[in-house]
Amino acid sequence: MDRFDRNARIIRDxxxxxxxxxxxxxxxxxxxxxxxxxxxxxxxxxxxDVVAIALLAAQSADCGLILSRRxxxxxxxxxxxxxxxxxxADDLQTxxxxxxxxxxxxxxxxxxxxxxxxxxxxxxxxDALLGRxxxxxxxxxxxxxxLTFHPASFAGLQVLLTALVSGxxxxxxxxxxxxxxxxxxxxxxxxHLSATxxxxxxxxxxxxxxxxxxxxxxxxxxxxxxxQATLDRLAAAFPGAGIAHIYASTEAGSLFSVRDxxxxxxxxxLREPVEGVQLRIRGGxxxxxxxxxxxxxxxxxxxxRSLTDDGWLSTNDxxxxxxxxxxxxxxxxxxxxxxxxxxxxxxxxxVLLDVPGVVEAQVYGARNPITGEVVAADICLERGxxxxxxxxxxxxxxxxRLQAHEVPRVLRFVDTVAVSDxxxxxxxx
Amino acid sequence: MANDDxxxxxxxxxxxxxADKGQEVPPMTEGTVVLGGDLPVDSLDLAxxxxxxxxxxxxxxxxxxxxxxxxxxxLAALYDAA
Numbered sequence: 001m002d003r004f005d006r007n008a009r010i011i012r013d014x015x016x017x018x019x020x021x022x023x024x025x026x027x028x029x030x031x032x033x034x035x036x037x038x039x040x041x042x043x044x045x046x047x048x049d050v051v052a053i054a055l056l057a058a059q060s061a062d063c064g065l066i067l068s069r070r071x072x073x074x075x076x077x078x079x080x081x082x083x084x085x086x087x088x089a090d091d092l093q094t095x096x097x098x099x100x101x102x103x104x105x106x107x108x109x110x111x112x113x114x115x116x117x118x119x120x121x122x123x124x125x126x127d128a129l130l131g132r133x134x135x136x137x138x139x140x141x142x143x144x145x146x147l148t149f150h151p152a153s154f155a156g157l158q159v160l161l162t163a164l165v166s167g168x169x170x171x172x173x174x175x176x177x178x179x180x181x182x183x184x185x186x187x188x189x190x191x192h193l194s195a196t197x198x199x200x201x202x203x204x205x206x207x208x209x210x211x212x213x214x215x216x217x218x219x220x221x222x223x224x225x226x227x228q229a230t231l232d233r234l235a236a237a238f239p240g241a242g243i244a245h246i247y248a249s250t251e252a253g254s255l256f257s258v259r260d261x262x263x264x265x266x267x268x269x270l271r272e273p274v275e276g277v278q279l280r281i282r283g284g285x286x287x288x289x290x291x292x293x294x295x296x297x298x299x300x301x302x303x304x305r306s307l308t309d310d311g312w313l314s315t316n317d318x319x320x321x322x323x324x325x326x327x328x329x330x331x332x333x334x335x336x337x338x339x340x341x342x343x344x345x346x347x348x349x350x351v352l353l354d355v356p357g358v359v360e361a362q363v364y365g366a367r368n369p370i371t372g373e374v375v376a377a378d379i380c381l382e383r384g385x386x387x388x389x390x391x392x393x394x395x396x397x398x399x400x401r402l403q404a405h406e407v408p409r410v411l412r413f414v415d416t417v418a419v420s421d422x423x424x425x426x427x428x429x
Numbered sequence: 430m431a432n433d434d435x436x437x438x439x440x441x442x443x444x445x446x447x448a449d450k451g452q453e454v455p456p457m458t459e460g461t462v463v464l465g466g467d468l469p470v471d472s473l474d475l476a477x478x479x480x481x482x483x484x485x486x487x488x489x490x491x492x493x494x495x496x497x498x499x500x501x502x503x504l505a506a507l508y509d510a511a
Contacts, residue, residue: 368480369491369494370473370476370479374477376480404473409449409477409480
């Protein structure tokens with residue numbers, strides 16, 4: 001990578017791998033790839049240093065790189081991993097795979113999150129992946145990023161690339177959980193932290209009343225639509241930090257960021273392209289034309305299959321214009337059908353998260369023979385709040401802000417909600 | 430005929446659903462008609478009651494399709510231990 005900054009280092013469980021060591025290991029790996037005639041490398045490593053070395057080596061050897069996540073994409077031909085002819089292990093040892101196709105040169109495939117539905121691999125050029133990655137100018141002290149995402153997820157790769165080109169320290173842990181990452185944050189004092197809203201809410205709950213001690217300079221929120229209550233909680237907890245929410249997807253690439261601390265984005269962006277991205281709403285769904293979109297899916301599926309006839313990419317995010325703002329209502333495929341009336345789990349969660357004492361809310365459809373589904377919610381409360389009192393407050397707020405069929409009819413109080421390996425709430429389909 | 434425990438459970442669940450709506454809970458017996466008259470319960474409330482009954486008993490008598498019932502006793506019979 002031309003833009004690689006040798007000052008970058010990757011810290012894993014407290015042990016640092018310096019930029020020069022990353023480069024040296026990448027160069028060794030690249031010469032092995034060249035001498036074996038490799039055309040496409042696959043790895044399922046969850047280690048940021050291995051992914052960084054694989055990126056540098058694949059570029060140097062001009063071969064494709066498939067970044068898989070264990071459990072996300074099985075190593076079989078049907079999922080396009082059959083394109084790989086070399087498998088790279090955590091210890092940087094390589095073994096031969098059967099697959100191989102025409103030379104695609106250096107490009108990177110990442111698995112879609114599969115929050116709903118089966119994950120696919122999306123191929124990207126490095127230029128597109130780096131399109132919104134900027135090294136900070138000026139004489140700021142070097143950033144320290146905490147990696148909360150899997151490095152082989154779209155968001156994790158953005159954080160990794162940002163750290164590599166800005167000479168940052170990237171703090172990672174081998175067994176990522178909100179608790180272990182909070183511990184790493186307290187120990188290593190990151191200046192920059194990017195995470196899903198779901199992660200941020202449990203992170204705040206674990207840090208407790210004094211998170212300001214972390215002195216974060218930049219907070220990034222992405223991967224799921226962010227609600228105003230979560231943005232407000234972050235602003236209150238980290239008064240000195242810049243807060244941006246990023247709109248991106250594995251297919252569309254990184255699109256734009258919103259920095260005014262309000263949920264949604266300015267409706268004016270529907271008229272003027274933002275960061276090179278054109279936006280429009282069709283049938284209540286946001287569509288984009290992005291210079292940073294994927295090259296296509298692996299396995300020969302044409303990217304055009306996911307495009308409209310006139311070349312726009314559907315985001316599958318339902319949106320609505322409210323005043324000067326475009327607000328996210330939820331995913332097309334997460335809709336709950338209550339006897340024919342539609343309810344959006346994300347929109348209902350945003351209302352529930354605004355209730356004092358509610359740390360996390362997961363809304364889903366509970367099946368029944370009368371209405372098909374009814375709205376059900378799992379709720380995590382702050383410690384010490386009585387459930388009966390919380391239930392009354394939640395139902396009162398829900399009844400005043402939601403339509404009758406959207407009010408959660410089944411409330412369960414739980415300690416945690418299920419999160420996928422990309423840090424997003426799991427959606428039942 | 431449903432056993433007493435199942436009837437009590439159905440009455441408890443229906444009472445809770447009615448109370449959650451902020452309405453007065455009328456007295457219920459095995460013969461009380463669930464939908465259409467005796468109780469302030471609409472189809473959404475009944476759907477919720479069935480989800481609650483499934484959560485509390487671990488049983489889903491409607492898995493294979495809808496089964497007709499009219500009274501509290503008939504609904505309770507579906508959740509009786511087989």
